[in-house]
Structures are given as structure tokens and as C-alpha cells.
Amino acid sequence: MKTYHTLLYYCYSHIDQAExxxxDHLxxxxxxxxxxxIIVADEGLNGTVSGTPAACNAYMNAVHADPRFxxxxxxxxxxxEPSFLKMHCRYKSEIVHSGLRDPKIIDPTRETGKYLEPREFLEMKDREDVVVLDVRSNYEHHVGRFKNAVTLDIENFREFPEKINELAKYKDKKILTYCTGGIKCEKASALLLQEGFQDVYQLHGGIIKYGKEAGGKDFEGKCxxxxNRLTVDVNNINPTTVSICYNCGTTTSRMVNCANxxxxxxxxxxxxCGEKMQGCCSDLCMSHPRKRPYDGTGYYVKIPQPVNFEKINLRKRKISANPTLHS
Incomplete structure (x- = not known):
């Protein structure tokens, strides 16, 4: 028997004095x-918390007792074991960073794609008049995605609006959007509707719920x-591995964060390669003076940092040195 529970959830519901x-919620x-x-914004909550079953049950009961949630x-x-090392609850402008902050333009509580429960999604996804659209970032869909899904070349969900024009050729299709837990699809599907797509749907509860209720069929790789788990298995029907090692190209689903x-x-x-590179993704990162010790997991407690040009330029140099890294 497992000792702990991990809860994944989100809710679009206005919160007064959200900061x-x-x-208080922390x-x-x-x-x-x-x-x-947990991320808190005026528009709602987005969280993953972990603890004993009793603590998680107490948390769910308390949250559900609030009419907003x-x-x-x-x-x-x-x-x-617990899926985090510490507890963080922070106020931000959005519960998922999209750049679509004006509720007069995009408001998931007012208009969004039609919900499909996992078994409905399973029944529809292979029809000829359907396109399955992954709205997640590159590093997410590289390690796992639905069979035949359309993926977008985006480093962060905030880039999704820039990709709408690339999807115009699918306007005569039913668009089935999906993400990890459903939160990104709320805004992605709403934006697609605003841009003239007629039949837009979203996988309710995302990949995680699909794995639990539909067995994860045809989800290739890991989620x-x-x-600190980084990836989880969701397919117990026809599992496969679709990702390859960033460094040597061998098949692997093991995911890490670079030690730099x-x-x-x-x-x-x-x-x-993890041992050889000491958890780094490139020789450039191995030589960085702030490289973190590698313990074999490739998971590190996140240290908030402002976006800086060093990181941007480092990435450009690595891609220039090996243009196949992101193919």
C-alpha cells in the first residue's frame, strides 16, 4: 500500500483579495x-499538493466547502513518498501563464471548449473529422503524447496564441485539445473559439484523468x-516509449532537469549519459561554475530566478553546436 497521496487540481473562479x-492558504x-x-490568482487556483491520505482528505474537504471551489x-x-520537499503557495497574475489576462477577451468561466470525459475522448479521437491537439510545451510532449496528435513548437504555454495561424488548416475539423490536467485547455480552447474554430473540445481532467478512467490507451510515452516525480505512467493498455536521450539518441523516457x-x-x-554528463545537458553546462551536484535523480528544488540573457544565449549556443537536440 502506498503511504502518501498527491493531488492535482485547478479551478477558474474569481478570488477577492487573492494575494x-x-x-492564508499557505x-x-x-x-x-x-x-x-499552489498558484493563486484573481482568476482562481492551480495546485499540486502531497501528504498523508488523512491530510489530503482534510484538504479536499476544506476546499470543497468553499462555494467558489x-x-x-x-x-x-x-x-x-511526498512529491515535493516544501510547501509553496504564491500569488501570480494568472494560474497558468498564457498572456491572456483580460477576462473581457478570454474567460474560461464564460466560454470554453466542450468537455469530453475520458471515455468520450477515447471514442472520438480516431475519427476522420477529428484533430487531436496537444497544447503543452515541447519538453512535455517530447516525453509523451497521444498517438497521431498535432504538437506545437512552443517552449511555454504563453507562446500558444502565436501558433493559432498554424492551426487554420484544421478549421473544418473537430478540435480535441488536451494537456496534463485540463487547465491549459480551458484557455486554449476558448482562444480557438474566439479565432473562428467551430467545434472545439477539451479532455476533461487531462491526461491524468484519462489514464485513470480510460486506461491511457494510445497515450505514447510518459506524462x-x-x-519531483517529473514523469508518470498513464498507459496500462498499450504502453510504449517515444522519447530519446537528449545526448546519445537511445530510447529512454527518463527525464531530468539540467544540473546547471x-x-x-x-x-x-x-x-x-546522466552519469557521464553529471546531470548536465551539454558540455557547456558541465563547465558552469554553479553546476549543482548530481544525485542520480535529476530533480532539484526550484530556485526562483528572473529570466536572463545568459540562459537564452546558452540555449542558442547549445543548439548551434548540435542542431539535432530539439528535432
């Missing part, structure tokens, strides 16, 4: 002994998650 709510989570990461659909994973904190790139890296 104070975040501070103390509440700590009082239950939870660890995790009574409809939250918690995805529950049983885990051997990236935003905690100025890079922190999410990459798939086999164990042999």
Missing part, C-alpha cells in the same frame, strides 16, 4: 503537513508532471 488568500496547508506548489475535480495519485541552474532545461537523458 491575502494565498498567504499557512493552512502547512498546518496539515502538506507539501506542494466546490466543483474542483481532484486527481489523486497514490505515491511512496510530464510538475513535481542557469539552464535548468527539461530533457530526456538515459542513465549512462
Amino acid at each position: 491575502q488568500f494565498a498567504a 499557512q493552512f496547508c502547512k498546518s496539515l503537513g502538506l507539501v506542494g506548489r 466546490e466543483k474542483i475535480d481532484f486527481k489523486i495519485d497514490e505515491v511512496d 510530464y508532471v510538475f513535481d 541552474p542557469e539552464c535548468n532545461e527539461h530533457v530526456t537523458q538515459c542513465e549512462a
Whole structure:
């Protein structure tokens, strides 16, 4: 029997005095002994928390008791150890960074794609009049994605609006959007509707719920998650591995964060290259003076840093040295 639970959830619901709510909610989570990461914004909540089953049940009951959050659909994973090391609850401008902050333009509480439950998604996804659209970032869909899904070349979800024109050729199709837990699809599907797409759907509960309720059929590879597990299995029907090692090209689903904190790139890296490169994605990163010690996991406690030109230029130099890294 697993000792701990990990909860994944989100909710678009207006929160008054959201910054104070975040501070109070942090103390509440700590009082239950939870660890995790929660983002609070005026538009709602986005969280992953981990703790004992009793603590997680107490948390879900308390959140559901608030009328603003009574409809939250918690995805529950049983885990051997807590999925985080600390508890963070922070106020931000959005619960998922999209750049679509004006509720007069995009408001998931008003208009969004039609929900498809996992088994409905499974039944529809292979039809000829359907396009399955992955709205996640490159590092997420590189390690796992639905069979025949359309993926976008984006480093962050905030780049999604820039890719709408590339999808225009699918306007006569039914668009089935999906992401990890559903949160990105709320805004992605709303934006597609605004841009003239007629039949837009979203996988309710995302890949995680699909794995639990539909067995994960035809999801190839693993699902990236935003905690120290990095990836999880979702397909117990026809599993396969689709990702390759960033360094040597061998098949692997093992994902790490680069040991150079100025890079922190999410990459798939086999164990042999992990040892050889000491958790770094390139020779450039191996020589960085702030390189973190490698413990074999490739997971590091995130240290908030402003976006800087060193990281941007480092990435350009690595791609220039090996243009196949992101193919």
C-alpha cells in the first residue's frame, strides 16, 4: 500500500483579495503537513499538493466547502513518498501563464471548449473529422503524447496564441485539445473559439484523468508532471516509449532537469549519459561554475530566478553546436 497521496487540481473562479488568500492558504496547508506548489490568482487556483491520505482528505474537504471551489475535480495519485520537499503557495497574475489576462477577451468561466470525459475522448479521437491537439510545451510532449496528435513548437504555454495561424488548416475539423490536467485547455480552447474554430473540445481532467478512467490507451510515452516525480505512467493498455536521450539518441523516457541552474532545461537523458554528463545537458553546462551536484535523480528544488540573457544565449549556443537536440 502506498503511504502518501498527491493531488492535482485547478479551478477558474474569481478570488477577492487573492494575494491575502494565498498567504492564508499557505499557512493552512502547512498546518496539515502538506507539501506542494499552489498558484493563486484573481482568476482562481492551480495546485499540486502531497501528504498523508488523512491530510489530503482534510484538504479536499476544506476546499470543497468553499462555494467558489466546490466543483474542483481532484486527481489523486497514490505515491511512496511526498512529491515535493516544501510547501509553496504564491500569488501570480494568472494560474497558468498564457498572456491572456483580460477576462473581457478570454474567460474560461464564460466560454470554453466542450468537455469530453475520458471515455468520450477515447471514442472520438480516431475519427476522420477529428484533430487531436496537444497544447503543452515541447519538453512535455517530447516525453509523451497521444498517438497521431498535432504538437506545437512552443517552449511555454504563453507562446500558444502565436501558433493559432498554424492551426487554420484544421478549421473544418473537430478540435480535441488536451494537456496534463485540463487547465491549459480551458484557455486554449476558448482562444480557438474566439479565432473562428467551430467545434472545439477539451479532455476533461487531462491526461491524468484519462489514464485513470480510460486506461491511457494510445497515450505514447510518459506524462510530464510538475513535481519531483517529473514523469508518470498513464498507459496500462498499450504502453510504449517515444522519447530519446537528449545526448546519445537511445530510447529512454527518463527525464531530468539540467544540473546547471542557469539552464535548468527539461530533457530526456538515459542513465549512462546522466552519469557521464553529471546531470548536465551539454558540455557547456558541465563547465558552469554553479553546476549543482548530481544525485542520480535529476530533480532539484526550484530556485526562483528572473529570466536572463545568459540562459537564452546558452540555449542558442547549445543548439548551434548540435542542431539535432530539439528535432
